[in-house]
Amino acid sequence: GDSVTQMEGPVTLSEEAFLTINCTYTATGYPSLFWYVQYPGEGLQLLLKATKADDKGSNKGFEATYRKETTSFHLEKGSVQVSDSAVYFCALSGKAAGNKLTFGGGTRVLVKP
């Protein structure tokens, strides 16, 4: 079945540091890929998405590129802020599995001033 693997946290960074969170997937066919962010005590917010190979999703300084050859969708941000402290979830929506989302385990990111 479909699965998503992302790096375990917590990831602790200083403000203005470079952030990378690795995400790889296994799926039948060509899924859509997503990054969601969860702030403490809140629900998930869509951060960015990509629906086909080589697409780059971007939002709020975050980027991720859909790499079919490596089945990856790594999240990057060039200069993090304290307000980026949150849990980040990589997810896929496999067309063969209807529209349900399959999530990775989440990566907690803590940005210190």
Next chain:
Amino acid sequence: NAGVMQNPRHLVRRRGQEARLRCSPMKGHSHVYWYRQLPEEGLKFMVYLQKENIIDESGMPKERFSAEFPKEGPSILRIQQVVRGDSAAYFCASSPASQETQYFGPGTRLLVL
């Protein structure tokens, strides 16, 4: 445009009681999804519904759990005879159609004493 609404935000139940969680999708959205997040884990798909129909319930426990999305009113996730292992955050998401991006509500945090 109001987002996905869930209530209650917090729910405390004793073992053996019933829990009813409500989800009102975004305006214009006719597809609803329920996910469960156990402590320190990622989200797991439970059920996918359209108005008056259950499309995919492959993630629902076979006993005690049921879901509905009536023609009028919110979607309801019902847990009968709750046990401590049901303690989790339950998130609802909605989309305007299948294969479209899902938008999440703030979640209901269920605590079973």
